[in-house]
Amino acid sequence: MNKEKVGRFYDIVWTEYIPEYEESEKHWNMFYSAGEIHDKTILDAGCGTGIFSIIFANNGAKKVTGIDISEGSLETAQHLKKKFNLDNIEFRKEDMLMLPFSDEQFDIVWAWGTVHHTTDPLGAIKELMRVLKKGGSLFLAVYKRTKVTWIHELIRKTMVRTPRKMWTGLSKIMAFFLAPVVFIFKKREKSRKGEKLEELILDWYFVPIRHYYYPEKVQQFLENHGFKIEKHLAHSGRFNSSSNFIYKARKY
Ligand SMILES: C[S@@+](CC[C@H](N)C(=O)[O-])C[C@H]1O[C@@H](n2cnc3c(N)ncnc32)[C@H](O)[C@@H]1O
Structure with missing residues (x-):
């Protein structure tokens, strides 16, 4: 039920909004380079209107799978794919809490600002960990809990x-x-x-589901599941915002 509400919400909000390519790529470059993703398979979990899927695909990924529960956002993502003339991306409607992918399928799993909009953010992270290959990297941007x-x-x-x-x-x-x-x-x-x-x-x-975490809690969760933190930002910096923190962690 809640999941449907979130999907419907993102069918209205952000559904036609595409963050700027150059600014988004600059931000992406803080974590990945064309060399690191060359010939890799990527899952963009909660891809929204698809900007990061496009960036991965445009930088030489072998195949990008962008999933989201908002049909409206996915439609915009499809238009963007056409505009960039990329054939190494697939956008599909899926729930990141129940991914229809086998274990250890992807080299990189990217989830920018998404797990905290699910009914079970830690469950979503577990599911993202499951589909990630050993040696692969998981990227998470999550809302930070603060005094206010x-x-x-x-x-x-x-x-x-x-x-x-x-x-x-x-x-x-x-x-x-x-x-x-x-x-x-x-x-x-x-x-x-x-x-x-x-x-x-x-x-x-107005977003129906929104969770906030202390970075230490997410870090501990990642480490308890055999992940090693490679990069941590206390403030994401994307959109000049301090509301999200970021972890890039490798699966061992
Ligand atoms: C704030 S938007 C971020 C979009 C994109 N990652 C970006 O950074 O441009 C959050 C996205 O997560 C999606 N989402 C929320 N719950 C989801 C779920 N259970 N499975 C898949 N996508 C979900 C929403 O539909 C929305 O498109």
């Missing part, structure tokens, strides 16, 4: 209870009041330019 998480959650839990048809209007009202705060405290997000503040608010405060 409870305030964001209070707002989000209130907002998701309002009737769906009011969401666009409510996000516009919130954007009106929050605009000066955002202007003072935050530079406009580079690779998200083109997106209106009300759209960011919709993504932030």
